[in-house]
Amino acid sequence: xxxxxxxxxxxxxxxxxxxxxxxxxxxxxxxxxxxxxxxxxxxxxxxxxxxxxxxxxxxxxxxxxxxxxxxxxxxxxxxxxxxxxxxxxxxxxxxxxxxxxxxxxxxxxxxxxxxxxxxxxxxxxxxxxxxxxxxxxxxxxxxxxxxxxxxxxxxxxxxxxxxxxxxxxxxxxxxxxxxxxxxxxxxxxxxxxxxxxxxxxxxxxxxxxxxxxxxxxxxxxxxxxxxxxxxxxxxxxxxxxxxxxxxxxxxxxxxxxxxxxxxxxxxxxxxxxxxxxxxxxxxxxxxxxxxxxxxxxxxxxxxxxxxxxxxxxxxxxxxxxxxxxxxxxxxxxxxxxxxxxxxxxxxxxxxxxxxxxxxxxxxxxxxxxxxxxxxxxxxxxxxxxxxxxxxxxxxxxxxxxxxxxxxxxxxxxxxxxxxxxxxxxxxxxxxxxxxxxxxxxxxxxxxxxxxxxxxxxxxxxxxxxxxxxxxxxxxxxxxxxxxxxxxxxxxxxxxxxxxxxxxxx
Amino acid sequence: xxxxxxxxxxxxxxxxxxxxxxxxxxxxxxxxxxxxxxxxxxxxxxxxxxxxxxxxxxxxxxxxxxxxxxxxxxxxxxxxxxxxxxxxxxxxxxxxxxxxxxxxxxxxxxxxxxxxxxxxxxxxxxxxxxxxxxxxxxxxxxxxxxxxxxxxxxxxxxxxxx
Numbered sequence: 001x002x003x004x005x006x007x008x009x010x011x012x013x014x015x016x017x018x019x020x021x022x023x024x025x026x027x028x029x030x031x032x033x034x035x036x037x038x039x040x041x042x043x044x045x046x047x048x049x050x051x052x053x054x055x056x057x058x059x060x061x062x063x064x065x066x067x068x069x070x071x072x073x074x075x076x077x078x079x080x081x082x083x084x085x086x087x088x089x090x091x092x093x094x095x096x097x098x099x100x101x102x103x104x105x106x107x108x109x110x111x112x113x114x115x116x117x118x119x120x121x122x123x124x125x126x127x128x129x130x131x132x133x134x135x136x137x138x139x140x141x142x143x144x145x146x147x148x149x150x151x152x153x154x155x156x157x158x159x160x161x162x163x164x165x166x167x168x169x170x171x172x173x174x175x176x177x178x179x180x181x182x183x184x185x186x187x188x189x190x191x192x193x194x195x196x197x198x199x200x201x202x203x204x205x206x207x208x209x210x211x212x213x214x215x216x217x218x219x220x221x222x223x224x225x226x227x228x229x230x231x232x233x234x235x236x237x238x239x240x241x242x243x244x245x246x247x248x249x250x251x252x253x254x255x256x257x258x259x260x261x262x263x264x265x266x267x268x269x270x271x272x273x274x275x276x277x278x279x280x281x282x283x284x285x286x287x288x289x290x291x292x293x294x295x296x297x298x299x300x301x302x303x304x305x306x307x308x309x310x311x312x313x314x315x316x317x318x319x320x321x322x323x324x325x326x327x328x329x330x331x332x333x334x335x336x337x338x339x340x341x342x343x344x345x346x347x348x349x350x351x352x353x354x355x356x357x358x359x360x361x362x363x364x365x366x367x368x369x370x371x372x373x374x375x376x377x378x379x380x381x382x383x384x385x386x387x388x389x390x391x392x393x394x395x396x397x398x399x400x401x402x403x404x405x406x407x408x409x410x411x412x413x414x415x416x417x418x419x420x421x422x423x424x425x426x427x428x429x430x431x432x433x434x435x436x437x438x439x440x441x442x443x444x445x446x447x448x449x450x451x452x453x454x455x456x457x458x459x460x461x462x463x464x465x466x467x468x469x470x471x472x473x474x475x476x477x478x479x480x481x482x483x484x485x486x487x488x489x490x491x492x493x494x495x496x497x498x499x500x501x502x503x504x505x
Numbered sequence: 506x507x508x509x510x511x512x513x514x515x516x517x518x519x520x521x522x523x524x525x526x527x528x529x530x531x532x533x534x535x536x537x538x539x540x541x542x543x544x545x546x547x548x549x550x551x552x553x554x555x556x557x558x559x560x561x562x563x564x565x566x567x568x569x570x571x572x573x574x575x576x577x578x579x580x581x582x583x584x585x586x587x588x589x590x591x592x593x594x595x596x597x598x599x600x601x602x603x604x605x606x607x608x609x610x611x612x613x614x615x616x617x618x619x620x621x622x623x624x625x626x627x628x629x630x631x632x633x634x635x636x637x638x639x640x641x642x643x644x645x646x647x648x649x650x651x652x653x654x655x656x657x658x659x660x661x662x663x664x665x666x667x
Contacts, residue, residue: 167562174552178549178552181549185534188545220594223593226590388626391636394618397598397617398640406656414605418602426516427516429582460540
């Protein structure tokens, strides 16, 4: 009941005219960011973040999370109408969404996508409401070794569960860690790794990395494909939306299953992209007529959309309660929290309950606002994509570099953003995962601090990570995740060998 | 044009070099262990080492696939047309950043958008000029007037007294 009272208090914080207006503004900006190629959710949040430095943190986080919801919705719009995913997490929506649109069922596809996305997000927020207080209370028992163990689990799961090569995940993560350690060392006060360049004294901001990697890198990739938008016009009529909504309960099983997958992938750092693909695959496998998938099956839209949004909102739980972001966008927001002077983690619940519960309440409201706004503005945003890319592309370039400069007002940062753009293009081309790199940049310092503080407690002995049942089990989970991948490979090879031997007879 | 094999090799060599530079830089701050735990250089040292080793891993995987000949490493991942488009998009961006650093962001924005629209996009002068100047004014109003954030300025703004 505790949580319920806090939530009601949260609604009283979020339900002011000022905050609802910020939600609508954030959602509109978010849809724009989600619709335009090269401007995804992490990038949009990074570009907007410097403008929130002077705002009150509650308003700032409401604006940024609303932008995030909007971007997720915008990404699905382009997937369905243009067969171009505006966000990596809406790739799976193209499989059935675009065929539906081509068959003249664009409105149906869009309504299914938005409504199921709203339901998925709601499932994520309900979970946060129910569990976050409890997780935070549990985490209050954590001290440095336990925190380090939790960071360790986060990074181990990227290597163990990541889709791409483990070597590439390690490279991406290690690059993030080392970039985070440039500049002032918070434990000893030394200046590290500046190689006598004064511009590196302040360190390398993760915001610049996000703008370069996700913005410029993505644009270069888009340009290479010689992008052509061949959209399908859509008019959204209220009667059509209602008719689709009436069909939605038929898909309750898909909604439930996808919500669970999404929530799981959001809490563990699998992220929305992995969640949407997994949910699509599960829907297809468990369907009575899997042959229909890929040809305009509504369930093929509902499954990835629900999981995508459930993961997006559930990713806020570990960020708020433990200080560990579950996705690249959550990582950027968490960096924002630290810049606003808040300390994400269990203490936040006791220190700033108005912030935490205001944010959670705003997630309920923000998603409702987002569904309404996105349904009302689809034709408008679809028409934006009819503007030739030779205008939009350069404009996004200008926005990215001006955004990079506004982060800290350092001229050097625009060169850095350019360098990150080239690296991002190369990394994306060869399937290096970028999210772990951003996560490592944001929490690399915290992980290092936690490790070194543990070492100060134990006078330099690693045994502190096995000193009590809690930290031991956390470390064991981390090690298991880390070894999961190599063990699977060994298992598969062993099976292949025995199979080959059996075949030879 | 560019095959997957060479691209993989080039990026892995790049990250290998990066890892080694970090390892070298970290040794300046002590990478050992004393009674208060690891010294300041230890964490970057091992992270850099990990990057270097994993890059070597990618190199080994890439080259062994090449030698055993089982894979699609010879597949072209960037053809001539694609490369042309990427360079055609990238060079103006490089020019834009150079102009930002020398003439300030407003002048750079106007010149870059004019070039991209008029020369590369084939739009008329009127549309190009309107977009370029409109964008610069929009940035000025939004950032300097509403959010009070100063952008990089150059000699032109100094001459005009901004």
